[in-house]
Amino acid sequence: MARQERYSGSDSRGRSRQTSERQTEESRIVSEESIKKIIQTDNPDELIKKAEELGKKLASERLKTASVRNFFGMVRQMQSQEVIRRRNEGQQEQISDATHRDLLLMIPKLRYQSQRGLDGVKRLADELEPAIKAIERDPKAFSNFLDFFEAILAYHKAAGGAE
Numbered sequence: 001m002a003r004q005e006r007y008s009g010s011d012s013r014g015r016s017r018q019t020s021e022r023q024t025e026e027s028r029i030v031s032e033e034s035i036k037k038i039i040q041t042d043n044p045d046e047l048i049k050k051a052e053e054l055g056k057k058l059a060s061e062r063l064k065t066a067s068v069r070n071f072f073g074m075v076r077q078m079q080s081q082e083v084i085r086r087r088n089e090g091q092q093e094q095i096s097d098a099t100h101r102d103l104l105l106m107i108p109k110l111r112y113q114s115q116r117g118l119d120g121v122k123r124l125a126d127e128l129e130p131a132i133k134a135i136e137r138d139p140k141a142f143s144n145f146l147d148f149f150e151a152i153l154a155y156h157k158a159a160g161g162a163e
Helices: 002-009 017-027 032-040 044-060 065-089 097-115 121-135 139-158
Strands: none
Touching (some): 032 044, 032 121, 032 139, 044 121, 065 097, 121 139
């Protein structure tokens, strides 16, 4: 019976999922609500402020610039493909299914890298997951996400992010 409960409501370390989620939210630099607001509305002041906080914290956790750049490069590639699709197919009200799929698949990629023990990647994953989900299929939200991620990368590098 105890074994069954462990698998139904616990993570791999035996902690309850709710406890783990609460700890993640409490340790978050930018609240999930703030991230959604940054992504879904056009507020550059808030975007810059939160990106600076996050970039500095990631640098202090010794996150390598290459790790951030790898994920940022994926998002830039998605943006390029989306621009080409829009040019060929005309303006759409939503981002393409392929771009939406690629964005959502970034979440497990981030989680995988964070489990490999790379410094700071877990923090990056925790912060970017709600941002990715907040995009939904809105082209403007995707653009805001790209700006937010780029600003995180810039502030991380400026704060002396590890090479």
